[in-house]
Amino acid sequence: MTVPAGALAVGVGAARGATYAELADTLGAVLDRAGLSRTDVSVVATLTTKCDFPAILRLAESLDAALVALDAAELAAVAVPHPSPAVHARVGTPSVAEAAALHACGAGADLVIPKTRGAGTPSLCTIAVARRQVGRNGSTNAT
Template identity: 40%
Template sequence: MSLGSRRVALGLGCDRGTPEATIAQAVQEALAAAGLAPEQVAAGASITLKADEVGLLGFAEHFGLALTFYPPEVLATVPVPNPSETVRKYTGTPSVSEAAALLAAGTDMRQLLIEKHKLRGPDGRNATVSIALLP
């Protein structure tokens, strides 16, 4: 399927203190893996626990992306292909990036183009990006 002008939503997760550069690199890699251009990103989302995350907010500002933050109990209701008990232990939901992407896109997991792209930055902090196709 040609993704040409199709629009997508990003679901973003990261360790506390992840630098903006690591998040930006993870997003660039995920978009490239899906054959997408940055201009095709229509929405971005994460968990309410990250609403004050400096690197995430800086990335969104520089990318020109308005972020939606979902509470863990809402994210936990979304069926995802890669739930994680480790993520649940720390956040209260088995998925942040996949569930956030799907909620932001208003779709289901059949529309995930990138399930869970993970990047460990040079400082050891992790960023995770999921990409869902908007209907």
């Protein structure tokens, strides 16, 4: 699934103990700071091994967004501004949140919010947001 032009994709990285409250609070804070709306989110994307986490499932449901699961190879193929060797060692890709958000948007995506750690102590999630751009003639960018 590719995000519609102008819509947002939320990439989520999370540890098994991440809560819905931490995910929702983190997303709400970053969207507010960027002047973006939860209603513009059409996809929540994450690593395949994390797509059954209750907090991620609930986040997608609360946003009325599709949940997209991507494998480590798909995510590793996405160039991101903030790769992490530690994440790569744990899950096989140097990025989950940023790569998932960008991948869900397809070609021409802009990372509008880079990965942001959750506010929990310790932080158990990261959130990134990408947007699929509309071409100058009103058409969507190719995917």
